Amino acid sequence: METLRAAAAGEERGARPISHSIDLLRQAGLLTDDGTSDLARTARALMQVGAANLGVGRLWEGHVNALHLISLYGTASVKKSLIRRIAERALLGVWGADGAVPVALDASGNCLTGSKSFASGLGTVTDALVTVNSGPDVRLALIDVTDAVRADPSTWDMQGMRATASGSYDFAGLPAGRVEWIGAPGDYLREPHFVGGVWRIAALQAGAAAGLLDRAAAELRAAGRMDAEAQKTRLMGVLMRIWAGMALTERAAEAADDRHIARESIVATSIAARLFTEEVGLDAIRAVEQSIGLRHFDAGSETGRVARDLSVYLRQAARDAFLQRAAQTALGEDGRIWGVFE
Structure with missing residues (x-):
């Protein structure tokens, strides 16, 4: 790697x-x-x-x-x-x-x-x-x-x-x-192999967000700035959400391989992972901008390059339609909120 x-x-x-x-x-x-x-x-x-x-x-x-x-x-x-x-x-x-x-x-x-x-x-x-x-x-x-x-x-x-x-x-x-x-x-x-497969995109998003924070922390440590309480609080708050996104993504992948789970529940979980890691990725970009400061925007900045790639990759066509589809599955009937965690 x-x-x-x-x-x-x-x-x-x-x-x-x-x-x-x-x-x-x-x-x-x-x-x-x-x-x-x-x-x-x-x-x-x-x-x-x-x-x-x-x-x-x-x-x-x-x-x-x-x-x-x-x-x-x-x-x-x-x-x-x-x-x-x-x-x-x-x-x-x-x-x-x-x-x-x-x-x-x-x-x-x-x-x-x-x-x-x-x-x-x-x-x-x-x-x-x-x-x-x-x-x-x-x-x-x-x-x-x-x-x-x-x-x-x-x-x-x-x-x-x-x-x-x-x-x-x-x-x-x-x-x-x-x-x-x-x-x-x-x-x-055909589902769950179409929209039900967007957990793969979620996995890349979560990984890239974690990689961005890893690079930012290394730069802050080298500059003697990582011990500041504000830095730890800002980056750790995002990292915890990245870990949650990783866990949701991994569960979505496991569900896609389980024939006992309803297809729409698999699709809804995959959508949820995709949209959640998108939000976390945006949070990671913002936190790194705030932590690194102006150097993040230098043409040769590694965090800047990773953030540019991630910001482009996060964009998803028909995002709102995805969210509505997942909501209809999870919230449209009694007892469906457990989804693949039932």
């Missing part, structure tokens, strides 16, 4: 390709594990990687998600081929955000149209699970995305998560014969 942490600054500047850090995960055997054997263990590993290097964690989470979906809905031959290719440097991703023209099959059914935006890992991800069409009949297509001509990293102009080399990818004119369909229409949206 120290090697991942040390590499993060160079990866943000573009001085070191993020693929080197991905290779470290490959050497540790993490890229061939879809996490289905022990989801709580996967949650803890995501926290640790997120604490060390959130950009690497983002790409690994996409890989784990893709591998999990393929293990659920892919054919035996696809699974066997992927395991071999992953050992040979393949990296998977899940690209769901459509560009101005959504990805779909054209009228003839022979070619794809449209593009994806916010596609993480351009130039590093070799095969992406791409959503084709939209609504209840959305399909998953496994596609080789190594064609650099179709990739446009210039569309990613965010202040954080720059090391992920995200951007847009144009699928227009891609022959349907180069697409490996994974599952049937609508499988991608």
Whole structure:
């Protein structure tokens, strides 16, 4: 983890390709594990990687998600081929955000149209699970995305998560014969594997928030400022909530692996973990800004870089809809408040 942490600054500047850090995960055997054997263990590993290097964690989470979906809905031959290719440097991703023209099959059914935006890992991800069409009949297509001509990293102009080399990818004119369909229409949206899987994002958020506080405390100790009561109170108050978020996230992961728990309870817990760790992450950023002061905003500040990445990663589309869905499950009927803790 120290090697991942040390590499993060160079990866943000573009001085070191993020693929080197991905290779470290490959050497540790993490890229061939879809996490289905022990989801709580996967949650803890995501926290640790997120604490060390959130950009690497983002790409690994996409890989784990893709591998999990393929293990659920892919054919035996696809699974066997992927395991071999992953050992040979393949990296998977899940690209769901459509560009101005959504990805779909054209009228003839022979070619794809449209593009994806916010596609993480351009130039590093070799095969992406791409959503084709939209609504209840959305399909998953496994596609080789190594064609650099179709990739446009210039569309990613965010202040954080720059090391992920995200951007847009144009699928227009891609022959349907180069697409490996994974599952049937609508499988991608099946629970508890869709929204019920956002505990993975919560794990990265909690880990990154803990990593931010760890770096801040180290800087304060080096400056002889960590013994101040105000510093301890401010940072420890946030750290306790991070620990609570980690525990909730781990429980959400365990529940996702339990067939005796109702799917909507699994989904509600996963949502709760995702939203809680978002709030804690924002609290961690604010506390570190207050503790470090102006040096936090220096261009070379490590805490500043981690906070930039975390602030971008925390943003979630349809946040309010997620909260309403969880509330309807937990509060819509008598006795449902216990959820997965019953």
